Amino acid sequence: MKNITYQTLEGKSPGFYGLLAGAGFFILLGLFAAYNMEHHGHSITGMNNQIVWGLPHVFAIFLILAASGVLNVASISSVFKKTFYHPLSRLSALLAITLLIGGLSVLVLDLGRPDRLIVAMTTYNFKSIFAWNIFLYNGFLVVVGVYLWFMMERRMECYYPKAGLVAFLWRLILTTGTGSIFGFLVAREAYNAALLAPLFISLSLGLGLAVFLVVLVIDCWETHCPIGEGTLHRPKTLLGVFIGSTFYFVMIYHLTNLYITQQHGVESFILWSGGIYTFLFWVGYLAVGTILPLILLYHPRFNTTRNSILIASLLVILGGFSLLYVFIIGGQAYPLQIFPGMEVLSSGFFDQAAVHSYLPSHWEIMLGFTGVGIAILTTVLALRILPFLPRSLADTEVDPMFQD
Amino acid sequence: MKEYPPNQSLQRRDFLKTTAVIAGITLAPGILLHRFSQAKALDQAVTAEQRWGMLVDTHRCRSDCEECVKACKTEHGITEQVRPEIASQWIRKVEVRNRQTGKEYSLPVFCQHCEHPPCADVCPTGASFKRADGIVLVDKHICIGCRYCMMACPYKARSLVHETLEQQKSYSPRGKGTVEACTLCVHRVDRGEPPACVEACQRSGHQALLFGDLNDPSSEISRKLADIHSSVLRPDLDLNPGVRYQGI
Numbered sequence: 001m002k003n004i005t006y007q008t009l010e011g012k013s014p015g016f017y018g019l020l021a022g023a024g025f026f027i028l029l030g031l032f033a034a035y036n037m038e039h040h041g042h043s044i045t046g047m048n049n050q051i052v053w054g055l056p057h058v059f060a061i062f063l064i065l066a067a068s069g070v071l072n073v074a075s076i077s078s079v080f081k082k083t084f085y086h087p088l089s090r091l092s093a094l095l096a097i098t099l100l101i102g103g104l105s106v107l108v109l110d111l112g113r114p115d116r117l118i119v120a121m122t123t124y125n126f127k128s129i130f131a132w133n134i135f136l137y138n139g140f141l142v143v144v145g146v147y148l149w150f151m152m153e154r155r156m157e158c159y160y161p162k163a164g165l166v167a168f169l170w171r172l173i174l175t176t177g178t179g180s181i182f183g184f185l186v187a188r189e190a191y192n193a194a195l196l197a198p199l200f201i202s203l204s205l206g207l208g209l210a211v212f213l214v215v216l217v218i219d220c221w222e223t224h225c226p227i228g229e230g231t232l233h234r235p236k237t238l239l240g241v242f243i244g245s246t247f248y249f250v251m252i253y254h255l256t257n258l259y260i261t262q263q264h265g266v267e268s269f270i271l272w273s274g275g276i277y278t279f280l281f282w283v284g285y286l287a288v289g290t291i292l293p294l295i296l297l298y299h300p301r302f303n304t305t306r307n308s309i310l311i312a313s314l315l316v317i318l319g320g321f322s323l324l325y326v327f328i329i330g331g332q333a334y335p336l337q338i339f340p341g342m343e344v345l346s347s348g349f350f351d352q353a354a355v356h357s358y359l360p361s362h363w364e365i366m367l368g369f370t371g372v373g374i375a376i377l378t379t380v381l382a383l384r385i386l387p388f389l390p391r392s393l394a395d396t397e398v399d400p401m402f403q404d
Numbered sequence: 405m406k407e408y409p410p411n412q413s414l415q416r417r418d419f420l421k422t423t424a425v426i427a428g429i430t431l432a433p434g435i436l437l438h439r440f441s442q443a444k445a446l447d448q449a450v451t452a453e454q455r456w457g458m459l460v461d462t463h464r465c466r467s468d469c470e471e472c473v474k475a476c477k478t479e480h481g482i483t484e485q486v487r488p489e490i491a492s493q494w495i496r497k498v499e500v501r502n503r504q505t506g507k508e509y510s511l512p513v514f515c516q517h518c519e520h521p522p523c524a525d526v527c528p529t530g531a532s533f534k535r536a537d538g539i540v541l542v543d544k545h546i547c548i549g550c551r552y553c554m555m556a557c558p559y560k561a562r563s564l565v566h567e568t569l570e571q572q573k574s575y576s577p578r579g580k581g582t583v584e585a586c587t588l589c590v591h592r593v594d595r596g597e598p599p600a601c602v603e604a605c606q607r608s609g610h611q612a613l614l615f616g617d618l619n620d621p622s623s624e625i626s627r628k629l630a631d632i633h634s635s636v637l638r639p640d641l642d643l644n645p646g647v648r649y650q651g652i
Contacts, residue, residue, distance in 0.1 A: 041580045043566035048489035052554045052564070112549015112564055112581030120548050123529040130528035130552050186522060186641055187558030336560050338513065338637055339500050342652075345508065348473065348496035349560060350489070 004087045006387035007223065009380070015222045016380065023377035030370020033363040034109040042112065045364050049349075050356035051332045056110040058324050059368030062207065063103030063375060064137070064178055065200060065320070068171040069208020069242075071096040071144065073235070074151075075171075078164025084234060087390040091219070092212060093148040094388050095379060096171070097141055099211070102375030104137055109367055129180045136174040143170045152386070175201045182331070189266040190331030195256070199249035203320055206242035209235055210316035215379070217310050219389055228395030229306065236309050240297045243316060247290050250323070262340075269334045269355070270326060277330035280322040289319005329358055446594065455519075455538040455646060456588055457618040458602070459625050459634060460511055462651035464612035467510035470497055472613065475604030476514075479589060481573040492563040492578075494586045495601055500652070509652050512601070512613075515540055515561040515586035516637060516645035523553035523562065523585075532583075538618075538646050539588045547582040554583060558638045561585050588646075618646065 009016055036044060047054040073092035077085040108114055124131045147163040150156040179200030182191040213235060220227040254271065257263035270277055293312035295302065302308040333356045344352040383389060476495045477483065484491070495514035501507065521540045524532045531547035534540045542553075542562075554562045562585040569578055575591040578584055589599035597603075598615045605613040616625030634648040 038581075041567040042564060043486060043490050048487070048566070049491070049493065049554070049563045050489060050560075052551045112551070112583070113547065114549075116546070116548045119529055119546050120550075123546050125524075125527050125530035128526050128528045128552070130526060130550065134528065181552075184526065185556055187556060187638070332555075336558065338559055339498075339652075340638070340640075341503055342500040342509075343503055345499040345501055347498040347513075348470075349493045349498075349513075351496075351498055351513075351560070 005391040006090065007225075007389055007391045008387050009223060009384045009389070011384045013222065016384070019376060019380050023373040023380065026366075026369045026373030027377060029366040030106075030109065030368075030373065033366035033370070034114065037110070037363055037367070038114060044361060046359045046361045047364070048358075050335075050353075051329060051358040053328055053332065054358060055325075055329075055360040055364040056106050056367045058321065058328050059371050060103045060106040060110070061178065061328065062321055062324055063099050063106065063371050065175065065204035065324075066207045066211045067096050067099035067103060068140075068175045068178075068201075069204035069206065070099060070212045071167060071171050072205055072209050072238070073212055074147070075164060075168040076238075078151075078161050079168045084231075087393065088212075088216065088231075089151055090148065090388040091216065093144050093151065093167075094382055095212060095215060095375075096144050096208075097148070098375045098378040098382065100137060100140060101378060102371035102373075105374050106367060106371035109370065129177060129184050133174075133177045133181065136170070136177045140167075140170055140174050143167050171204075172201060175204045178204075182327070187336060188331060189257075189263055189337065190270070190327065190334060193253060193256070195249060195253050199246070199253060202242060202246040202249050203323065206239065206246050206316055207320040209239050209242060210313040210320070213239070213309060213313040214317070216393075217306070219383065220393060223389055225389060225391065225393055227393040230395035231393045232306055232309050236297050236303070236312075239309075239312065239316065240294060243290055243293055243297075246320075246323075247286075250285070265337070266331075266334045270330055274326075274330055274333070274355070277326045277333060281326045281330075284322025285319045285326065288315055289322055293319070332356065333358060450535050450537045450594075452536045452538075453619060455618045456593060457517070457538065457616065457625060457646035457648065458588075458599075459614040459628060460647065460649045461612045461614070462509045462511045462649055464610050465510045465512065466610055466612075467497075467499055467508075469510075469608060469610060471604040471608040471610075472512050472601035473497060475600040476586070479573070479592075479600035480576040480587075481569075481571060481578070483571070484567060484569060486567055490564075490566040492565060492584060493561075494563070494584070502652075511649060511652065513559060513561070513637070514601075514647070515557075515588070516559050516643070516647045517586075517588060518646070519644035520642075522556040522558065522641075522643065526552045526556040528552065535590075539590050539593070540585070541587055541590065542583055542585065544577055544579050544582050544584075547579075549581040549583065551583060557585075558641055558643070 045054065071092055073085050074089035076082045077089045108117055120134060144167050147167040150160040150163045176197040179197035183194055183196040185191040254267060257267045270281060272278060293315045296308040296312040297303055335351065335353055335356060338351060346352055350356060473495050480494065482492050482494065495512050497510065498513050499508060499510050517538055517540045521534055524534055524540065528550060529546045529548060531543045532553045533543065549564065551564055554564065562583050564583050565578055565580045568580050572578055592599060602613040602615045605611060614625050614628060616623040618626060620626055629648065632650055634650045635652060636645045636648055
């Protein structure tokens with residue numbers, strides 16, 4: 001492998017300022033939404049005492065999963081010794097940090113009492129997977145930060161593979177923790193499954209790689225960095241594998257539920273009669289987020305173009321978001337089964353509802369996009385300040401032995 | 405030996421009888437109340453010697469009665485007028501019908517004060533907790549409003565306060581952005597009084613709610629539970645709720 005020369009963003013182009021302005025705008029909108037939610041209470045949102053977690057949580061978990069998965073590229077280089085991916089490791093680790101900060105920001109700003117963040121950081125109940133996740137998320141920032149430092153500091157280069165291994169293991173545990181937030185909820189039919197941990201890991205790998213590919217293409221376009229077809233096409237195969245593995249876990253999850261009589265109600269709701277949730281599952285996740293990207297990545301008519309990889313990545317992002325929406329909100333929209341064997345005739349608290357309704361307010365949409373804005377802003381600023389991007393990603397620069 | 409006329413002897417007997425009756429009337433409720441509540445001094449910590457619980461008799465609970473709900477709202481100052489979806493619900497009346505038999509039941513549902521409360525398990529800060537005497541509460545000072553406990557509760561017994569509150573009761577603090585649920589009227593229980601819903605139910609004459617110490621074999625609730633067949637909501641979860649239901 002040749003010595004790779006890295007560069008910073010020049011920071012003078014309209015694209016650079018456009019990204020900064022766009023991200024800043026989204027952040028301001030989100031902070032305004034958070035202020036209003038804090039001032040007026042959650043009554044101004046679409047969330048209520050039936051749909052407890054709403055769109056902000058979909059955004060937050062999407063970003064957290066993407067953060068964990070985007071570290072793939074660095075892990076493949078340092079843990080699995082595929083040097084082809086080495087030049088991309090810095091960007092991969094940087095995105096892992098910025099996406100996580102974006103996701104956590106949404107989660108914190110959505111709290112009923114965001115001013116008590118210090119309480120969350122100092123008072124722990126160690127039986128709670130949420131408390132463990134606070135350690136896992138903060139620890140991830142530290143671990144990946146050190147990993148990045150070892151990557152960029154020549155004197156520390158000898159420790160770089162070890163740091164890579166720790167980061168790799170840490171992010172697997174982190175995503176297990178994120179999946180377990182739902183997996184440990186014994187009362188809700190849609191959750192309460194150990195399978196959710198590997199499902200979330202697989203989803204994070206796919207989402208992370210898709211986000212990485214989109215960012216890579218945009219960055220290379222912005223820096224005029226030549227990017228070889230090989231550099232894009234190798235991760236393409238990997239993306240296909242992650243799409244397939246996520247589909248496998250989703251299929252097993254639903255097949256298991258279809259087998260268990262107790263779960264037939266919620267399965268019928270998600271797969272058949274759930275309205276927007278059914279639509280998002282079949283069309284959003286399965287057609288747009290799984291089948292179409294696989295066609296784009298593997299069909300000989302499409303799989304040779306750069307655009308098809310970019311579009312497939314965008315579709316995977318849309319599909320993953322749809323799946324999380326169905327899972328997080330659809331799982332709550334299906335009412336709790338408090339009285340098995342009984343039909344609820346009336347209730348003072350919507351127990352008789354066939355489905356709990358939820359319509360996200362503009363405040364929640366604004367808050368959700370704040371996380372994206374924070375991730376973009378911090379990434380762009382970091383790229384401007386420190387050399388994360390290779391000067392060239394031409395195939396022969398990345399791998400002199402490359403053969404098309 | 406001094407002798408008293410017969411009429412004087414009768415007067416003394418009457419006096420003693422009257423005194424005994426008055427003393428009995430005066431002391432009996434106190435003794436009963438003591439046995440019922442075993443109230444402790446306010447500076448005395450609660451212990452696991454007691455486990456407070458409730459028995460709901462669905463045969464007695466009337467579908468047209470909401471006295472328990474009204475009493476709870478009055479007691480805890482849950483007076484805000486908001487959309488029903490975001491309104492706080494500490495106790496609600498539910499009408500259900502057995503799918504097999506068609507028999508209908510009316511029952512109140514509220515925090516079941518589980519022995520193994522999932523809400524307390526998942527709470528990241530420990531704001532949701534179970535007192536030694538089995539009452540499950542939320543410490544409003546360290547609740548961050550993450551709502552994970554609401555996701556975890558199998559009975560949908562918890563609510564987030566969605567709006568600014570006014571005219572709160574000093575003994576039952578509530579707060580915007582924090583989660584709340586039935587406290588089993590802990591402020592009353594600590595004074596040796598039954599929860600407001602139980603009192604209201606008795607006042608209405610239905611007597612569908614029986615409150616007491618599940619750990620005390622001689623308490624009325626324990627004796628009744630020993631006699632009758634009772635059940636809990638979602639027994640499959642094995643949470644051992646402190647609230648039990650008779651008749652469903």
